[in-house]
Amino acid sequence: xxxxxxxxxxxxxxxxxxxxxxxxxxxxxxxxxxxxxxxxxxxxxxxxxxxxxxxxxxxxxxxxxxxxxxxxxxxxxxxxxxxxxxxxxxxxxxxxxxxxxxxxxxxxxxxxxxxxxxxxxxxxxxxxxxxxxxxxxxxxxxxxxxxxxxxxxxxxxxxxxxxxxxxxxxxxxxxxxxxxxxxxxxxxxxxxxxxxxxxxxxxxxxxxxxxxxxxxxxxxxxxxxxxxxxxxxxxxxxxxxxxxxxxxxxxxxxxxxxxxxx
Amino acid sequence: xxxxxxxxxxxxxxxxxxxxxxxxxxxxxxxxxxxxxxxxxxxxxxxxxxxxxxxxxxxxxxxxxxxxxxxxxxxxxxxxxxxxxxxxxxxxxxxxxxxxxxxxxxxxxxxxxxxxxxxxxxxxxxxxxxxxxxxxxxxxxxxxxxxxxxxxxxxxxxxxxxxxxxxxxxxxxxxxxxxxxxxxxxxxxxxxxxxxxxxxxxxxxxxxxxxxxxxxxxxxxxxxxxxxxxxxxxxxxxxxxxxxxxxxxxxxxxxxxxxxxxxxxxxxxxxxx
Numbered sequence: 001x002x003x004x005x006x007x008x009x010x011x012x013x014x015x016x017x018x019x020x021x022x023x024x025x026x027x028x029x030x031x032x033x034x035x036x037x038x039x040x041x042x043x044x045x046x047x048x049x050x051x052x053x054x055x056x057x058x059x060x061x062x063x064x065x066x067x068x069x070x071x072x073x074x075x076x077x078x079x080x081x082x083x084x085x086x087x088x089x090x091x092x093x094x095x096x097x098x099x100x101x102x103x104x105x106x107x108x109x110x111x112x113x114x115x116x117x118x119x120x121x122x123x124x125x126x127x128x129x130x131x132x133x134x135x136x137x138x139x140x141x142x143x144x145x146x147x148x149x150x151x152x153x154x155x156x157x158x159x160x161x162x163x164x165x166x167x168x169x170x171x172x173x174x175x176x177x178x179x180x181x182x183x184x185x186x187x188x189x190x191x192x193x194x195x196x197x198x199x200x201x202x203x204x205x206x207x208x209x210x211x212x213x214x215x216x217x218x219x220x221x222x223x224x225x226x227x228x229x230x231x232x233x234x235x236x237x238x239x240x241x242x243x244x245x246x247x248x249x250x251x252x253x254x255x256x257x258x259x260x261x262x
Numbered sequence: 263x264x265x266x267x268x269x270x271x272x273x274x275x276x277x278x279x280x281x282x283x284x285x286x287x288x289x290x291x292x293x294x295x296x297x298x299x300x301x302x303x304x305x306x307x308x309x310x311x312x313x314x315x316x317x318x319x320x321x322x323x324x325x326x327x328x329x330x331x332x333x334x335x336x337x338x339x340x341x342x343x344x345x346x347x348x349x350x351x352x353x354x355x356x357x358x359x360x361x362x363x364x365x366x367x368x369x370x371x372x373x374x375x376x377x378x379x380x381x382x383x384x385x386x387x388x389x390x391x392x393x394x395x396x397x398x399x400x401x402x403x404x405x406x407x408x409x410x411x412x413x414x415x416x417x418x419x420x421x422x423x424x425x426x427x428x429x430x431x432x433x434x435x436x437x438x439x440x441x442x443x444x445x446x447x448x449x450x451x452x453x454x455x456x457x458x459x460x461x462x463x464x465x466x467x468x469x470x471x472x473x474x475x476x477x478x479x480x481x482x483x484x485x486x487x488x489x490x491x492x493x494x495x496x497x498x499x500x501x502x503x504x505x506x507x508x509x510x511x512x513x514x515x516x517x518x519x520x521x522x523x524x525x526x527x528x529x530x531x532x533x534x535x
Contacts, residue, residue: 066360066363066364067363067364068360068363068364087368088365088366088367088368088369089366090366091364091365091366092366094364096360096361096364098357098360100356100357101356101357102356102357102358102360102361103358104278104282104356104358105356106282106285106286107278107281107282107285111278111281114274114277115274115277115278116274116361117274118270118271118273118274118275118277119270119271119274119275119361119362119365119367120267120271120365121266121267121270121271122270123270
C-alpha cells in the first residue's frame, strides 16, 4: 500500500488521505448486532462529534478503532493503513483519551508521561521537550512532579490529553472526555481540542452526550442502534431537520428513526 | 522482528515496573520477609531432624537450610509471578492495560515485555534474599554452602524459572475477570504448587512417605524449577528440569497471548455505549 503521509499544512477539501476511514464495519456480541455496516471518514483538521444514546454502539466502535476488539466484517484504516494489512502498526498515528482514567495513580505526572513516551518510541530528550510543551499548553506543567493520586478529576483529564498528544498523533480519539468535570474545565478542554484540530490539522473523533461541546462548524455523526443515521456538518444537519440547536436536532433525528422502523 | 520502537518500549515497561516496585515498599519487604521467615524459623526448627544424606547435586550431608534455599528462591519467583499477574488484572481494571494495547506494538511483544519486566524484578528480589542469607552465614547464624560461582551459574536458571512462573501467572490473569477473584487463584495455585513439590522435602523422601504424593510432585513444573535452581546454585546443569521449565513457559505464554488476542476481545470489556 502506498504511504500517503499527511501534509500538516494542507487545506481541507483537498484530496487528502482520511485520518480514519471506516468501511462496512459490523460487530456482534453473540447474536446481538452492536454495529451494522458502519462507514464514515474523518479528515485531517476535522473535529467530528459522535453522538448516540447509551447502547447505540459508540464504545464498541471505539474499541474496534483502538483494536481492543477485532472484526472480520469491514475495514478500518488509520492514515491510510488498515489493521488487516498493517496490524498494530496502523495504530501509530492514533492518540486516545479513554473515558475511564488510565493513568498510574501512584506515579507522578512526569513519570506517567515518560512511560508513555517510551511506549511510543520517543527518545528521552524529545520526550522531555514534548512533556513540557503539552503540559504547558494545558496549564499543567507546574504540577509535573505531583502524583496523579493527588490531582483532581479535571487535572487528571488534562494529563491524559497531554499524554495522548506526546507523539503528535494525526488522529485523536476522545471517549466522553469531559464527563464529571466542572464547567470551566470542560470549556478549557473543549476549546483546546477544537484548537488542535483547527491549528495543528489533527483529526478529532469525540464522543459525547453534551451538545454544548459541539460547534457549528464541526462534523457530526449520529449513531443509533448500531447504525449511522446522520453524517454531515452541524450546519447541514440543523438545516436538514429544521432545528436551531444540536440537542433538538438529535431528538428529532432519533424520533424520525424510531418512526421509520415501526 | 525487534525494532527501535520495541527496544524503547521495553525500556519503558521496565522503567514503570521498577518504579512501581520501589514505590510499593511493602511488596519489597514482604517478598524478602516471607522466605526469610521460612529460612530462619523452619530451618532452625528442623535442622536437627531434617539433615539430609548426600544426593545430587550435594556431595555430602547437608543441613536443612542448605536444602531449603533453592525452594525459597523459587518461592520468591512464584509469588512475584502471581504478583505480576495480579498487577495485570489491576491494570486491566484501572484501564492502564488499554494504554499498552493501543500502542503500535504487537500483542505478543507487549506480553513478553511485561513478562521480562516481572522476571527482572524477581531477580532483584532473589538476589536480595541470597545476600541476606549470605549475611546470616557470614555471622554463623546459618550454614549455607554456596560457592561464589553458584551465584552466577544460578542466574540463567532463575531467568528461565521466572519466565515460566510469570507466564503461568499471565495465562491465569487472562482467565480471571475481576481482581477480587484472584484470592482464589492464590489458594488454588500458589499453595498447591509450592507444597506439592520438592521445595521443602527431597523427592526420594516424599516417595518413601507416599508414592501418590510423589507422583503429584513429579507432575508439578514447580518441582523442576526448584531442582533446576538447586543444581545451578551448585554449578551443575539439570537438563530435564530446564526442558520441563522451558516447555511449560512456552505453553503458558502461548495461552496468555491467545487469551489477549484482540479478535477475542479483552476479558474485561468496557462499557457498551
